Amino acid sequence: MDILIKNCNLISMAENRKKYERDTDILIQNKKIAKIGKNIEVSNETKIIDAKGRICMPGLINTHAHLSMSIFRETLDGYTLQDWLTKKIWPMEDKLTREDIYYASLLSFIEMVSTGCVIANDQYFMAEETIRAANDIGVRLQTTRTVNDVGNLGEQRIKELEDLIKEYNNRYENITLNIGIHGLYTTGTDTVKKCIELAKKLDLSVHMHFCENEKETEDIKQAYNVVSTVDVLNKYFTETNSILAHVVKVSDEEIDALSKMNISVAHCPVSNLRLGCGIAPIQKMIDKGINVSLGTDGQGSGSNLDMFETMKFAALLQKGKYENAKNMEAYEVLKMATINGAKALRLEDKIGTIEVGKDADIIILDLNTETCQPEGNIFSNIVYNAKGSNVTTTIINGKIVMENRQILSINKQEIFEKCTNIINKISTK
Amino acid sequence: MDILIKNCNLISMAENRKKYERDTDILIQNKKIAKIGKNIEVSNETKIIDAKGRICMPGLINTHAHLSMSIFRETLDGYTLQDWLTKKIWPMEDKLTREDIYYASLLSFIEMVSTGCVIANDQYFMAEETIRAANDIGVRLQTTRTVNDVGNLGEQRIKELEDLIKEYNNRYENITLNIGIHGLYTTGTDTVKKCIELAKKLDLSVHMHFCENEKETEDIKQAYNVVSTVDVLNKYFTETNSILAHVVKVSDEEIDALSKMNISVAHCPVSNLRLGCGIAPIQKMIDKGINVSLGTDGQGSGSNLDMFETMKFAALLQKGKYENAKNMEAYEVLKMATINGAKALRLEDKIGTIEVGKDADIIILDLNTETCQPEGNIFSNIVYNAKGSNVTTTIINGKIVMENRQILSINKQEIFEKCTNIINKISTK
Numbered sequence: 001m002d003i004l005i006k007n008c009n010l011i012s013m014a015e016n017r018k019k020y021e022r023d024t025d026i027l028i029q030n031k032k033i034a035k036i037g038k039n040i041e042v043s044n045e046t047k048i049i050d051a052k053g054r055i056c057m058p059g060l061i062n063t064h065a066h067l068s069m070s071i072f073r074e075t076l077d078g079y080t081l082q083d084w085l086t087k088k089i090w091p092m093e094d095k096l097t098r099e100d101i102y103y104a105s106l107l108s109f110i111e112m113v114s115t116g117c118v119i120a121n122d123q124y125f126m127a128e129e130t131i132r133a134a135n136d137i138g139v140r141l142q143t144t145r146t147v148n149d150v151g152n153l154g155e156q157r158i159k160e161l162e163d164l165i166k167e168y169n170n171r172y173e174n175i176t177l178n179i180g181i182h183g184l185y186t187t188g189t190d191t192v193k194k195c196i197e198l199a200k201k202l203d204l205s206v207h208m209h210f211c212e213n214e215k216e217t218e219d220i221k222q223a224y225n226v227v228s229t230v231d232v233l234n235k236y237f238t239e240t241n242s243i244l245a246h247v248v249k250v251s252d253e254e255i256d257a258l259s260k261m262n263i264s265v266a267h268c269p270v271s272n273l274r275l276g277c278g279i280a281p282i283q284k285m286i287d288k289g290i291n292v293s294l295g296t297d298g299q300g301s302g303s304n305l306d307m308f309e310t311m312k313f314a315a316l317l318q319k320g321k322y323e324n325a326k327n328m329e330a331y332e333v334l335k336m337a338t339i340n341g342a343k344a345l346r347l348e349d350k351i352g353t354i355e356v357g358k359d360a361d362i363i364i365l366d367l368n369t370e371t372c373q374p375e376g377n378i379f380s381n382i383v384y385n386a387k388g389s390n391v392t393t394t395i396i397n398g399k400i401v402m403e404n405r406q407i408l409s410i411n412k413q414e415i416f417e418k419c420t421n422i423i424n425k426i427s428t429k
Numbered sequence: 430m431d432i433l434i435k436n437c438n439l440i441s442m443a444e445n446r447k448k449y450e451r452d453t454d455i456l457i458q459n460k461k462i463a464k465i466g467k468n469i470e471v472s473n474e475t476k477i478i479d480a481k482g483r484i485c486m487p488g489l490i491n492t493h494a495h496l497s498m499s500i501f502r503e504t505l506d507g508y509t510l511q512d513w514l515t516k517k518i519w520p521m522e523d524k525l526t527r528e529d530i531y532y533a534s535l536l537s538f539i540e541m542v543s544t545g546c547v548i549a550n551d552q553y554f555m556a557e558e559t560i561r562a563a564n565d566i567g568v569r570l571q572t573t574r575t576v577n578d579v580g581n582l583g584e585q586r587i588k589e590l591e592d593l594i595k596e597y598n599n600r601y602e603n604i605t606l607n608i609g610i611h612g613l614y615t616t617g618t619d620t621v622k623k624c625i626e627l628a629k630k631l632d633l634s635v636h637m638h639f640c641e642n643e644k645e646t647e648d649i650k651q652a653y654n655v656v657s658t659v660d661v662l663n664k665y666f667t668e669t670n671s672i673l674a675h676v677v678k679v680s681d682e683e684i685d686a687l688s689k690m691n692i693s694v695a696h697c698p699v700s701n702l703r704l705g706c707g708i709a710p711i712q713k714m715i716d717k718g719i720n721v722s723l724g725t726d727g728q729g730s731g732s733n734l735d736m737f738e739t740m741k742f743a744a745l746l747q748k749g750k751y752e753n754a755k756n757m758e759a760y761e762v763l764k765m766a767t768i769n770g771a772k773a774l775r776l777e778d779k780i781g782t783i784e785v786g787k788d789a790d791i792i793i794l795d796l797n798t799e800t801c802q803p804e805g806n807i808f809s810n811i812v813y814n815a816k817g818s819n820v821t822t823t824i825i826n827g828k829i830v831m832e833n834r835q836i837l838s839i840n841k842q843e844i845f846e847k848c849t850n851i852i853n854k855i856s857t858k
Contacts, residue, residue, distance in 0.1 A: 074805025074813065077759050107802065114799040214752070273749035274813075276756070303813035304800035312738075313745075320702035320746075323643070327705070330506050370543040371733035371817065373536070373845040374852045376503025384503065384703075384732035388800065389818050416802040423803045 003028040003395070004042045008051035008364065011378070012036070012354040013058050013338045019331065020378055026056060028360040031398030036356060047400075049393065051364050055382070057334070058354050059118030059361035059396060060307040061341025064207075064245040064266035064295025067108035067122045067130055067143075068101045071423045072300040081213075081275050081301075089300065095426040101126040103418040105133035110412055111305040112139060114405070115388025116363040118396045120305070121207055121243060121266070121295070121345060123180045131168055131175050137409055138401045140361075142345055144180025144207055147187065147195055154191030162198060169202075174397055176204075179240075183209040184232055185219035196236050205241045205346060211254075212246035213277040230257035237261065243344050245295060248272050248280040255281065259288035264344035267336070269313035271297030283318040283327050293341040306388040311337050315383050330379035364393040432457040432829070433471045437480035437793065440807070441465070441783040442487050442767045448760065449807055455485060457789040460827030465785060476829075478822065480793050484811070486763070487783050488547030488790035488825060489736040490770025493636075493674040493695035493724025496537035496551045496559055496572075497530045500852045501729040510642075510704050510730075518729065524855040530555040532847040534562035539841055540734040541568060543834070544817025545792040547825045549734070550636055550672060550695070550724070550774060552609045560597055560604055566838055567830045569790075571774055573609025573636055576616065576624055583620035591627060598631075603826055605633075608669075612638040613661055614648035625665050634670045634775060640683075641675035642706040659686035666690065672773050674724060677701050677709040684710060688717035693773035696765070698742035700726030712747040712756050722770040735817040740766050744812050759808035793822040 005026040011019065017036075027035040027042065042048075072092070076084050096104075101124075112120060119140035122130060127143045134141040145161040147154060165177045179199040181187050187195075199206050211217045211229055224232045229250065233242070234257065245266040250258070258265075267282050285292055294310050296302040311333050318327040342352025351361045365386060367375060372385045394402040401408065434455040440448065446465075456464040456471065471477075501521070505513050525533075530553075541549060548569035551559060556572045563570040574590040576583060594606045608628040610616050616624075628635050640646045640658055653661045658679065662671070663686065674695040679687070687694070696711050714721055723739050725731040740762050747756040771781025780790045794815060796804060801814045823831040830837065 071803060072805075073803060074807075074809035076754075077806050077809040078755065080754055111799045270745065273745035274754065276748045276752045276754035278752050279749055303809075306800055309741075316699065316702035316742075317749075319705045320708055323705045323707050325505075325509055325703065325705035326507065368842075368845065369818075370540045370841070371735055374500060374502060374849040376501075376852070377506050378503075380503035380506040380732075387816055387818065389798075389816065412799070413797075416797065420803040423805070 002042065002046040003049060003360070003398070003400070004040060004046050005049045005051050005056060005362070005364070008054055008056040010036070010354065011055060011057040011334070013334060014353040014355045017355070026354065026362065028395070028398050031360055033354060033356050033358050033360050036354070049364070053368065054392070055365040055367060055378070056354065056362055057365065058338045058352055059363050059394065060116050060337045061293065061345065061352060062112065062117050062120040062296055062305060062307055063243055063264070063293040063341050063344045064268055064297055065108070065120040065122050065305065066124050066298030066300070067120060068104040068124045068126070069298030069300045070107040070111065071100070071104045071419050072298070073303065076274065076300060092426040098126055098129050100422045101129035102133050103415060103422060105130040106137065106410070106415050107419045108305060109133055109137040109139050110407060110410065110415060113137065113394050113402045113407055114391065115306045115308065116365070116391035116394055117305060117307050118351065118361045118394065119345070123207060127164060127177065128168065131172070134175055135172055137407070138399055139396055140174040142176050142178050142207070144178050146180045146182050147191060148182035149188050149191050150186055154187065158191065158194050158198065165202060165204070178205045178207050181206060181208040183216065184229070185216050185223055189224070192236055196240055199240045205243060206237065207243045208245065210244035210247050211249045212272070213275070214249050217249040228254050228257065230254045233261060233263070237263070241346055246272060246277070246280065248277045250281065252284065255284050255288055255290070258285070259290050264291040264293055264340070266295040266344065267292050267314060268295040268297040268302060269317050270303060270310060271301040273313070274301045274303070279317050279321045282314070283322055286332070291340050291343050292336055293344040294336050307337055308382070308387050308390070311383045330377065330383040333383050334379055360395055360398040362395045363391050365390045366392045431471065431475040432478060432789070432824070432827070433469060433475050434478045434480050434485060434791070434793070437483055437485035439465070439783065440484060440486040440763070442763065443782040443784045446784070455783065455791065457824070457827050460789055462783060462785050462787050462789050465783070478793070482797065483821070484794040484796060484807070485783065485791055486794065487767045487781055488792050488823065489545050489766045490722065490774065490781060491541065491546050491549040491725055491734060491736055492672055492693070492722040492770050492773045493697055493726055494537070494549040494551050494734065495553050495727030495729070496549060497533040497553045497555070498727030498729045499536040499540065500529070500533045500848050501727070502732065505703065505729060521855040527555055527558050529851045530558040531562050532844060532851060534559040535566065535839070535844050536848045537734060538562055538566045538568050539836060539839065539844060542566065542823050542831045542836055543820065544735045544737065545794070545820035545823055546734060546736050547780065547790045547823065548774070552636060556593060556606065557597070560601070563604055564601055566836070567828055568825055569603040571605050571607050571636070573607050575609040575611050576620060577611035578617050578620050579615055583616065587620065587623050587627065594631060594633070607634045607636050610635060610637040612645065613658070614645050614652055618653070621665055625669055628669045634672060635666065636672045637674065639673035639676050640678045641701070642704070643678050646678040657683050657686065659683045662690060662692070666692070670775055675701060675706070675709065677706045679710065681713065684713050684717055684719070687714070688719050693720040693722055693769070695724040695773065696721050696743060697724040697726040697731060698746050699732060699739060700730040702742070703730045703732070708746050708750045711743070712751055715761070720769050720772050721765055722773040723765050736766055737811070737816050737819070740812045759806065759812040762812050763808055789824055789827040791824045792820050794819045795821050
């Protein structure tokens with residue numbers, strides 16, 4: 001069905017448009033943005049959305065998540081990362097069924113759609129269940145079957161991933177598996193090499209944790225016997241597009257080396273704080289021209305998938321870290337959550353901006369709420385005051401997935417209950 | 430009217446109760462908490478609130494704000510603090526009328542009530558208009574007429590403050606003026622001494638900015654010719670209760686000295702980041718036993734008054750700053766936003782916990798939303814996932830001020846429009 005969004009205030013994030021256009025119409029035809037302008041005329045069959053006084057902007061892009069970990073929300077308090085993993089998470093994960101993964105993923109997609117996010121870059125296991133859930137609710141997805149050498153199972157993991165890719169990578173329009181490497185500290189040279197070969201052969205991106213905390217950075221240097229962690233990347237990763245999650249503990253020299261590679265950094269500010277990793281040197285990466293996008297990480301450490309919160313933390317932390325209020329202007333942060341994310345996922349021709357010819361991935365915001373009035377600088381207002389709950393409508397690939405805060409394909413309450421039952425079932429008290 | 434809250438899940442924050450009590454009733458009689466327990470029976474005239482599955486907790490306490498600055502929301506981006514003040518804020522403030530201050534304050538009270546906050550500790554000018562607004566909407570307030578020596582008007586400011594105190598300090602049940610000193614870098618010895626004398630004479634607290642950024646800390650040392658900023662406090666402030674806002678740039682020795690004084694620190698994490706001040710060493714203060722409460726600062730730098738956001742930042746920043754995930758357990762953060770705030774404002778006998786005999790300042794939360802399910806650890810869930818918009822009902826001094834997210838005494842939309850008109854009027858483009 002064609003859709004006409006009437007009279008919105010448009011933040012297109014497109015380079016060749018004004019940054020803010022009031023009272024603008026957007027016409028969606030055949031899932032794509034067909035026209036942007038004033039007073040667009042349409043036929044009677046077109047669905048009209050009155051967006052007077054509301055903001056339209058590109059759907060947000062989450063470049064690092066573990067979607068099935070929604071059920072582990074708020075199980076972390078009082079634990080160190082290591083204790084949390086070994087004493088809580090791993091024993092619970094062992095008990096997860098395929099059906100559990102499906103519902104846990106569905107909860108994450110509900111969170112995403114409700115907070116204006118149209119795609120996540122996911123890493124976990126039983127990806128086929130996450131794919132099923134994404135397809136059922138109608139969101140985009142990049143996922144993988146995470147590879148590492150834990151239990152010496154590297155070879156088997158690669159085989160599983162390759163099989164999954166064969167089965168799924170042309171089945172759904174907007175769901176892709178990429179090559180997920182857990183991290184260099186858990187994955188040895190041979191397995192890394194094979195992953196990279198697979199990525200090159202299939203022309204897929206690599207998605208990997210990198211230098212999340214001090215210990216990991218030291219472990220990589222030791223395991224690969226290098227002075228700089230980036231040496232490992234320079235040896236193996238030069239011919240792939242890679243999305244590196246976290247990148248908290250890197251030196252100025254490593255940032256410089258990263259800036260010369262084909263990588264994007266998926267910055268996860270909330271999770272990095274929660275796990276005591278620190279604050280990534282994002283301002284320095286931006287100054288060096290590195291493509292920085294945003295991620296929430298899994299809810300275990302990131303608490304939730306609200307990318308508006310992630311934007312706020314991303315904006316504020318670099319001002320605080322470097323004691324410079326002029327760091328991270330709001331518009332740059334909006335880019336991180338939209339077009340930079342699209343670039344990281346190699347989807348910049350399809351999503352990340354609102355432009356004629358691109359896929360229609362659009363969210364509508366109502367800022368007529370207590371914490372957003374008066375509006376002031378609109379970009380600041382979105383970064384610092386808007387929340388996921390200000391999103392009224394989420395359109396993905398030309399389809400309305402949420403309208404007036406109602407997700408159309410699903411009963412939220414039912415999924416909340418299912419997920420509560422799952423965590424109660426697997427909880428080891 | 431008496432109120433019975435039925436079947437809530439209670440987080441009372443009281444030391445002598447369990448931390449979390451499911452399916453509990455709270456009876457409010459004559460504005461006070463009369464009874465807490467199971468299956469409380471009441472007469473037909475009592476208003477019943479069904480809170481099954483919802484959380485009841487004490488109303489939140491904001492210990493540092495500039496409420497009339499709501500209209501300056503999101504005017505800061507791209508400016509340094511100094512440029513923002515001299516080129517934007519001060520020229521606009523010169524144009525503010527009494528009526529403008531009234532509506533700007535009203536907007537802040539709408540924000541507070543909508544996000545579960547029952548009192549703010551305010552500093553600005555034309556306090557009588559802020560008092561009028563607080564009384565109209567029914568929130569508690571501590572405010573002042575800020576004293577400093579700018580323009581050599583210290584003496585006059587003290588006189589104005591004393592007159593206001595005489596006029597207002599017994600007029601309304603829950604509105605008090607305290608002694609507001611802008612800061613030691615803007616206020617000289619004589620004026621500070623007189624303020625302290627006034628505070629002692631009238632038995633009022635002192636509310637002052639302190640060591641917000643590196644420059645202020647250096648300026649204090651120079652102006653008062655001291656090695657440690659706390660020396661100034663030790664010379665003049667020993668016989669008062671003082672609320673020090675910010676306290677970002679203090680040494681370990683200064684923290685140690687502060688811990689021996691009768692002061693509370695109003696931690697404003699969001700504003701401190703936004704202005705590039707840094708991250709206050711809160712964990713060290715807590716370890717030394719200092720009473721730390723939370724504040725939003727004005728919306729100019731703090732963006733909004735949502736204390737749930739402030740809690741999240743407070744919790745996460747200390748984990749990140751010290752790279753220790755075990756810092757700041759969620760329950761401790763809830764204390765900062767409730768009972769610690771009450772202690773800072775010397776109201777711990779009235780508010781800050783839900784206990785029989787205390788005033789009924791209670792908020793009800795609905796966590797049955799996308800980002801809060803499954804619930805996990807309830808204290809973590811509130812700190813990391815709940816937002817102001819999860820508050821359904823706000824009761825202040827036994828009176829329902831907001832119910833089912835409707836503020837009862839006021840038309841929000843009207844105030845949003847008034848405030849938009851004010852900022853448009855005074856804006857100097």
